[in-house]
Amino acid sequence: MPAPIRLRELIRTIRTARTQAEEREMIQKECAAIRSSFREEDNTYRCRNVAKLLYMHMLGYPAHFGQLECLKLIASQKFTDKRIGYLGAMLLLDERQDVHLLMTNCIKNDLNHSTQYVQGLALCTLGCMGSSEMCRDLAGEVEKLLKTSNSYLRKKAALCAVHVIRKVPELMEMFLPATKNLLNEKNHGVLHTSVVLLTEMCERSPDMLAHFRKVRKLSSSQLVPQLVRILKNLIMSGYSPEHDVSGISDPFLQVRILRLLRILGRNDDDSSEAMNDILAQVATNTETSKNVGNAILYETVLTIMDIKSESGLRVLAINILGRFLLNNDKNIRYVALTSLLKTVQTDHNAVQRHRSTIVDCLKDLDVSIKRRAMELSFALVNGNNVRGMMKELLYFLDSCEPEFKADCASGIFLAAEKYAPSKRWHIDTIMRVLTTAGSYVRDDAVPNLIQLITNSVEMHAYTVQRLYKAILGDYSQQPLVQVASWCIGEYGDLLVSGQCEEEEPIQVTEDEVLDILESVLISNMSASVTRGYALTAIMKLSTRFTCTVNRIKKVVSIYGSSIDVELQQRAVEYNALFKKYDHMRPALLERMPVMEKVTTNGPTEIVQTNGETEPAVLETKPPPSGLQPTSQANDLLDLLGGSDITPVIPTAPTSKPASAGGELLDLLGDLNLTGSPVSAPAPQIAQPPFLLDGLQSQPLFNDIATGIPSITAYNKNGLKIDFTFERSNTNPSITVITIQASNSTELDMTDFVFQAAVPKTFQLQLLSPSSSVIPAFNSGTITQVIKVLNPQKQQLRMRIKLTYNHKGSAMQDLAEVNNFPPQSWQ
Amino acid sequence: MIKFFLLVNKQGQTRLSRYYEHVDITKRTMLEAEVIKNCLSRSKDQCSFIEYKDFKLVYRQYAALFVVVGINETENEMAVYELIHNFVEVLDKYFSRVSELDVSFSVSEIHL
Numbered sequence: 001m002p003a004p005i006r007l008r009e010l011i012r013t014i015r016t017a018r019t020q021a022e023e024r025e026m027i028q029k030e031c032a033a034i035r036s037s038f039r040e041e042d043n044t045y046r047c048r049n050v051a052k053l054l055y056m057h058m059l060g061y062p063a064h065f066g067q068l069e070c071l072k073l074i075a076s077q078k079f080t081d082k083r084i085g086y087l088g089a090m091l092l093l094d095e096r097q098d099v100h101l102l103m104t105n106c107i108k109n110d111l112n113h114s115t116q117y118v119q120g121l122a123l124c125t126l127g128c129m130g131s132s133e134m135c136r137d138l139a140g141e142v143e144k145l146l147k148t149s150n151s152y153l154r155k156k157a158a159l160c161a162v163h164v165i166r167k168v169p170e171l172m173e174m175f176l177p178a179t180k181n182l183l184n185e186k187n188h189g190v191l192h193t194s195v196v197l198l199t200e201m202c203e204r205s206p207d208m209l210a211h212f213r214k215v216r217k218l219s220s221s222q223l224v225p226q227l228v229r230i231l232k233n234l235i236m237s238g239y240s241p242e243h244d245v246s247g248i249s250d251p252f253l254q255v256r257i258l259r260l261l262r263i264l265g266r267n268d269d270d271s272s273e274a275m276n277d278i279l280a281q282v283a284t285n286t287e288t289s290k291n292v293g294n295a296i297l298y299e300t301v302l303t304i305m306d307i308k309s310e311s312g313l314r315v316l317a318i319n320i321l322g323r324f325l326l327n328n329d330k331n332i333r334y335v336a337l338t339s340l341l342k343t344v345q346t347d348h349n350a351v352q353r354h355r356s357t358i359v360d361c362l363k364d365l366d367v368s369i370k371r372r373a374m375e376l377s378f379a380l381v382n383g384n385n386v387r388g389m390m391k392e393l394l395y396f397l398d399s400c401e402p403e404f405k406a407d408c409a410s411g412i413f414l415a416a417e418k419y420a421p422s423k424r425w426h427i428d429t430i431m432r433v434l435t436t437a438g439s440y441v442r443d444d445a446v447p448n449l450i451q452l453i454t455n456s457v458e459m460h461a462y463t464v465q466r467l468y469k470a471i472l473g474d475y476s477q478q479p480l481v482q483v484a485s486w487c488i489g490e491y492g493d494l495l496v497s498g499q500c501e502e503e504e505p506i507q508v509t510e511d512e513v514l515d516i517l518e519s520v521l522i523s524n525m526s527a528s529v530t531r532g533y534a535l536t537a538i539m540k541l542s543t544r545f546t547c548t549v550n551r552i553k554k555v556v557s558i559y560g561s562s563i564d565v566e567l568q569q570r571a572v573e574y575n576a577l578f579k580k581y582d583h584m585r586p587a588l589l590e591r592m593p594v595m596e597k598v599t600t601n602g603p604t605e606i607v608q609t610n611g612e613t614e615p616a617v618l619e620t621k622p623p624p625s626g627l628q629p630t631s632q633a634n635d636l637l638d639l640l641g642g643s644d645i646t647p648v649i650p651t652a653p654t655s656k657p658a659s660a661g662g663e664l665l666d667l668l669g670d671l672n673l674t675g676s677p678v679s680a681p682a683p684q685i686a687q688p689p690f691l692l693d694g695l696q697s698q699p700l701f702n703d704i705a706t707g708i709p710s711i712t713a714y715n716k717n718g719l720k721i722d723f724t725f726e727r728s729n730t731n732p733s734i735t736v737i738t739i740q741a742s743n744s745t746e747l748d749m750t751d752f753v754f755q756a757a758v759p760k761t762f763q764l765q766l767l768s769p770s771s772s773v774i775p776a777f778n779s780g781t782i783t784q785v786i787k788v789l790n791p792q793k794q795q796l797r798m799r800i801k802l803t804y805n806h807k808g809s810a811m812q813d814l815a816e817v818n819n820f821p822p823q824s825w826q
Numbered sequence: 827m828i829k830f831f832l833l834v835n836k837q838g839q840t841r842l843s844r845y846y847e848h849v850d851i852t853k854r855t856m857l858e859a860e861v862i863k864n865c866l867s868r869s870k871d872q873c874s875f876i877e878y879k880d881f882k883l884v885y886r887q888y889a890a891l892f893v894v895v896g897i898n899e900t901e902n903e904m905a906v907y908e909l910i911h912n913f914v915e916v917l918d919k920y921f922s923r924v925s926e927l928d929v930s931f932s933v934s935e936i937h938l
């Protein structure tokens with residue numbers, strides 16, 4: 001067996017390979033040779049083979065068959081063997097291989113070796129890939145080495161200790177006594193590693209942190225003053241060649257110490273006070289011409305921001321950041337933007353001063369800087385500067401890369417909503433965003449916009465006109481088209497009649513409007529959702545337009561056989577509307593009511609859906625699966641007239657046909673009665689667990705509170721509804737109301753549905769009713785239980801809505817119940 | 827915390843790789859290729875810090891060799907930048923005017 005080639009030869013041969021295939025071939029040949037050599041148990045060349053194996057591993061080829069060989073190498077006595085063996089162990093082995101446990105004994109012996117280099121090797125390896133079992137076994141040895149006087153070993157032992165602590169946090173206390181003397185060393189290496197060790201300890205365990213912070217009475221070895229002293233020496237001392245990096249002595253150690261000071265000073269006044277001077281000194285004395293100085297300043301600024309520093313120091317820090325921003329070097333600017341982002345919450349005003357520089361950074365070429373500048377700009381927008389900032393941001397939206405557009409658009413919407421100086425400006429801004437970045441706008445922004453538009457009543461004509469013009473030319477941007485078709489559907493009559501105060505009114509005929517909507521329907525570029533919007537819009541126009549009803553009928557009936565199930569369903573329903581329920585059509589397709597503004601909380605807000613109203617009694621209609629797939633989950637809303645009212649979630653399906661996600665949009669607003677709890681994942685209505693636990697599990701309300709009078713909540717047209725109350729003894733904020741509905745007319749009332757809504761500070765739970773038929777002549781009642789949670793003990797108010805069939809016609813009524821007795825909620 | 831330390835040349839060949847966290851060997855080549863692609867596509871006057879997935883890359887170019895270090899958020903990027911330079915200076919001293927060939931041929935020495 002010829003002697004295996006040296007590593008260098010191997011590298012040379014691999015470098016001559018022209019293609020990936022050639023390289024693979026060479027490597028495989030060499031692997032085979034190595035494998036056979038291993039099998040022969042050849043001691044002399046083992047180290048060479050393993051070295052080659054490591055190289056191949058680095059290139060990405062599998063090398064696990066060398067693991068056992070590494071162990072054999074470690075066990076050998078030669079230093080070169082050991083070196084390669086440990087290196088191999090570090091690279092190839094880790095906790096997941098079982099083989100590594102065999103190393104433990106070897107490492108133990110080597111830790112006690114006479115040569116420091118061997119000890120160092122063992123420490124390195126343990127620190128690199130020691131598993132928790134190994135660490136536990138060998139921690140004692142490591143601790144012993146931490147106390148030796150040999151600085152070479154000490155620093156390696158400290159790093160190894162860091163790894164041990166990371167793996168086995170319980171062993172931290174073992175290293176505590178050793179750390180006391182660590183900082184007294186002169187050797188920077190040891191200092192550095194001991195600071196790392198202390199940092200790790202403080203980060204891991206708050207007890208340690210407290211321990212290090214507290215005053216030790218006798219010795220002068222408080223941690224913070226010690227660190228301050230070391231730092232001072234570093235800055236004050238003259239030039240020391242072995243630690244110098246571009247004119248600053250040991251910047252790495254300085255940065256480490258600053259970081260440890262930061263951890264020690266966080267939320268702790270005493271420590272922070274002790275550090276104030278030194279931080280100021282570092283900040284002013286460090287040279288900023290080189291990157292090194294800037295690195296130190298950066299760390300200093302971060303530290304000042306984090307600890308409880310005095311305000312003068314904070315101003316200093318922000319000024320430093322401002323100076324960074326003006327620097328030409330990209331890295332520094334990036335770093336400054338990042339830190340400003342962190343501090344903008346706390347020191348808003350100070351950061352505002354640099355606003356113009358930040359806005360300039362938006363125009364930078366560098367992607368990372370642009371991203372940071374964009375985030376920071378959004379954080380800085382406030383009522384005063386919103387117009388100017390928005391202009392800049394819109395310009396940025398125009399010219400930025402696609403990956404930013406979605407974030408930028410959402411950010412602009414949020415900012416515009418919070419700080420819009422006027423409705424017209426708001427709508428203009430939104431239009432601008434839609435037209436420039438239309439396809440990147442998030443899906444849930446569309447409902448928000450729609451709601452916004454409905455809210456600004458006086459702007460309807462203007463809005464619909466602008467939207468119409470926008471999609472005339474180009475209807476490929478889906479969100480834009482969706483909003484536009486919704487508006488045209490709603491306000492088409494305003495568009496056609498040409499009344500618009502804000503702008504030049506344009507002359508549009510009904511046919512033209514229908515043309516554009518039809519082309520949206522037909523176009524290949526429209527998504528299914530958009531088509532749904534367009535179809536609904538066309539339908540709504542059937543009541544608003546006067547001369548083109550037949551055309552609309554034709555369009556709708558065409559889509560009754562569309563392949564897309566959503567479209568087909570809608571078309572069939574609308575067809576039915578035309579044929580069977582034509583008398584209801586105007587009422588159904590009325591204008592949408594003004595919607596109460598929902599507080600936005602970022603892109604994941606819940607907003608209403610759109611669509612026409614449907615009374616529950618239309619049993620022929622199949623349950624609509626939600627007019628927009630995206631808002632399926634967002635149907636629960638609290639929009640009731642003027643007050644904040646939360647809708648009710650009945651826990652069991654009621655007798656409504658429109659179950660499973662059917663939305664009920666009626667004159668109250670968006671009271672959604674979800675039949676199955678599955679379709680009600682709306683986050684803001686999640687019942688707190690205790691409500692469910694407390695109420696549903698066991699009856700805690702055996703005691704009828706003495707003397708809470710029952711009330712008649714409603715009495716009209718022969719239908720009477722009484723409320724009786726119970727209060728729970730265990731949880732005084734829960735009131736249980738039992739309603740009884742009785743019918744004094746001579747005909748039964750069928751399909752009776754009771755819905756209730758309460759103000760926002762309450763929570764409501766409706767259990768299922770006993771039945772849905774109220775027999776005539778007061779011969780029976782429907783009972784239903786309502787549980788109300790009233791944590792703030794406010795006055796109970798409720799709005800109720802009743803729907804039922806009586807004498808062959810559908811009835812519905814709204815009422816407000818205000819006569820709750822005080823004992824029911826106090 | 828430093829996650830990894832790579833020396834890659836312009837053609838994408840890895841000259842030195844040291845991972846401080848476990849990464850699958852199959853994923854390593856992919857990771858390295860992607861990282862080097864990110865670095866190569868940057869021009870001279872762009873920032874040396876890139877955000878990549880959930881950590882940051884700090885890279886520095888020396889002739890045809892890129893030194894790339896992956897760090898997480900708690901680390902001071904500029905300090906790492908200096909560390910890279912320090913490392914290169916040490917190599918320079920050790921090999922007296924180091925070049926890429928030196929790095930390729932003395933992998934094991936550089937590791938330690």
